[in-house]
Amino acid sequence: MTPSLTLEAFRSRFILHQPLQQTHRLAGRHAAVLVPIIAREQPGLLLTQRSHALRKHAGQVAFPGGMQDASDESLIVTALREAYEEVGIDPSQVEILGSLPAVTSSTGFQVTPVVGIIPATISLRINPDEVQSAFEMPLAEALQLSRYSSLTIHRAGIRHPVWLSIYEDYLVWGMTAGIIRALSQQIAF
Incomplete structure (x- = not known):
């Protein structure tokens, strides 16, 4: 049985257990994703399935996000801009709680997960060029560490645990699953 997790309990745990942040910005290309928590008494986690027509990561489950543009003032702005472009989430409707430490994607980007709360009444506007569908997973279920299995992938002679x-x-696998697990470990759910 999935344990209960209220929105207020999640918010408090996240704020009280802020992750260690890098003291310097990592070199390389930067990207950000929005980890949208849907504001319900029993909150949900919004995920997307990428379009099958995309060249990279086609059909994979992901958070809305992408590469930082030169005009983006911060990685939070990047996450909000990308979420607006992909699924129509208005940045003014997102309550930013903070960020998790950056992770390195399989394509070499330093990806910063930005955690934000969105209204339950939000209407999504899916961009079919980038997103096949969007779905909600109960947050308490998503944050159960026992849901995740480890797998080792060998790419170019290098082991990659996923x-x-x-x-x-x-x-749900790869970087997306890793971000959800990191969030779970961070709030000690």
């Missing part, structure tokens, strides 16, 4: 989980008909 996490994976299945929710309904969706395979």
Whole structure:
């Protein structure tokens, strides 16, 4: 049985257990994703399935996000801009709680997960060029560490440990699963 987790409990745990932040910006290309928590008494986690027409990561489950533009003032701005472009989340409707430490993507980007709360009444406007669909997973279920299995992938002779989980008909794996696990570990759920 999935334990209960209220929105206020999540908010308090996240704020009280702020992750260690890097004291300097990592070199390389930068990107950000929005980790949208849906504001319900029992909150949800908004995820997308990327368009099958995309060249990279086609059909994968992901958070809305992408590469930092030169005009973006911060990685939070990047996450909000990308979420607006991909699923129509108005930046003014997002309550930013903070960020998790950056992770390195398989394509070499330093990706910063930005955690934000969005209204339950928000209307999504999916950009079909980038997103196939969007779905909600109960946050308490998403944050159960026991949902995730480890897998080692060998790419170009290098071992890459990844996490994976299945929710309904969706395979949640790689960086997305790793970000959810990091969030779970951070709030000690």
